[in-house]
Amino acid sequence: MTEAVFHHPRQVLLGAQAGAVALPVCDHYSGVEVRMKKSLALQAEMAAEFGACVFDVTLDCEDGAPVGGEAEHAALVTELALAAAPGMRVAVRVHPVDHPAFDADVAAIVGRAGQRLCHLMVPKVDSLSDVVRAAEALDAAGASQLPLQVLIESPLAVRNAFDIASHPRVQSLSFGLMDFVSAHAGAIPADGMGSAGQFSHPLVVRAKLEIASAAHAFGKVPSHCVVTEFSDANAMSAAARRAADEFGYTRMWSIHPSQIRPILEAFAPGERQIDEAVSIMDAAIRADWAPISFQGVLHDRASYRLYWQVLERAHATGRKLPEVAQAWFL
Template identity: 75%
Template sequence: MTAAVPHPREVLLGSQAAALTLPVCDHYSGVEARMRKSLQLQAEMQQEFGHCVFDVTLDCEDGAPVGQEREHAQLVAQLASNAAAGARVAARVHTVDHPAFAQDMDIIAGQAGQRLCHIMIPKVESVDDVLQAERALLAAGAGHLPLHALIESPAAVHRAFEIAAHPRIQSLSFGLMDFVSAHGGAIPASGMTSAGQFQHPLVVRAKLEIAAACHANGKVPSHCVVTEFSDTAAMQAAAGRAAREFGYTRMWSIHPAQIRPILAAFAPEDAEIARAARIIAAAIDADWAPISEEGVLHDRASYRYFWQLLERAHQTGRALPQQAQAWFANPDSAPT
């Protein structure tokens, strides 16, 4: 009897595999009509690509009308519970010091925990906030859920490595607008624009610290929003810089028109995909021993890179070469 061939993901990524396969786009909506439309769009694009290519995060922090936090949390729990099969639905709750936080966690995690992919905690300042959120998860009976943390202040950036190291954390996101406003006018308003956020040294430093903290701990760095949602060129340029120059592997969307530009910006080129598939196939044939490809040596270090490139191609809906398709159609085993 022939032994099963280990999947490339298992061989090359090990315990990091689950965290590193998050969709590259995280789409936020908080108004009921937009939340429903977001879930409908997710289902339509899931059918188009054959798998879920973006998360939908239902928002309580900015979505709940003042005084109606309970009703909004119940709506979020209902929408998540009724989401289509295969949907990836998350929720952003209020901050841990907000009066509605415990209620959010009890209702949303308690009623819809089995359908959620994660819960986003805004304005995380320290590991203590993560611990408080974890206790609320456990109290709601949703101890299986990962947490995502939104880093929005200079102090939180300073503690990013400690926050990312917590085992409950799956991803850190950068909150650009709150980060800029936390500097009391020391960073100009241009630092919040699609282009200016890549130029001001304090903003650039914060982006790099968060990305580095995530990569050091096997977590996913998620880039901030682009507020010029009607400017597709600005959106794709910002997403491209976040991916190529700043090490981000995921990005927020706040308008449906931003989803496809994010997918395109984070997607590898066709030639890169073809080369990665050739190298991984040759590595499997060599039982993961070093190989030579066009006069260049490759071993497990470069195999890991090329496998992650194929993962990103799959996440962004790109067509895969035939020899790579089986690795994603049947993720439990590699072709022999």
């Protein structure tokens, strides 16, 4: 019998999408100087603990900069990004494209620290033209390869989510829950912003599903919104699990350090899932990717793709993989 030839699962199963973006499952936001510094320090500490950078740190200009102090805050953010530990993923949220400070944000921050950033987050994107405007600003700042992530925060943006996701510079769509609710002129009650209400109000649920669907349609990453009750660990964990298991999100925002580990836990596959995925992938490789029977169930490339993605998520969340699988992520 001829020995099976090894081809890397990512190339075999994802094909042209093998180079598609794979992001950490947690995106942590902070905009106050002391908290930004603590966030960057925590990121480096947890990277040492997990053996990988398991969450992004996004330094916030939109909510972090005091009115009238936008230029000074942009300068601070630039210095913090440049000083981040090697190998860490650092991003910046700038002001919206129609804000007077947008162009200055991009010129100051991207102009100096663009090579150090993993992406630029643009809030309040309503249409494809807003994405084009942001991409042109990056190009003008000399960062033509820097990806964009965008924040969907209005009913109009939800309507245009598929067009927005189609732009090649867009890497991820995030849902801005609080602005989305407040954009409805009181038609959605305040509890629609809460950890429970955001999963039950029909307009909010529809928006979440539209955003997730648009992102997946174009191979982008859907990023779930905040949980404002940051002192309620149970609410945080429950929301993260629902976002991952029921709404199709593969990434989530954190606004407090206590939320990072619950997000990692909720988005990580369990030990049993990992073991099953490794066994199926190992059998598939031995069969040179032909269909197999595993525990009485037929598997082929469609299911292999699913189980490979389970392992990629395990790796991204710092889960320890069995020895046979570790070589797949070197």
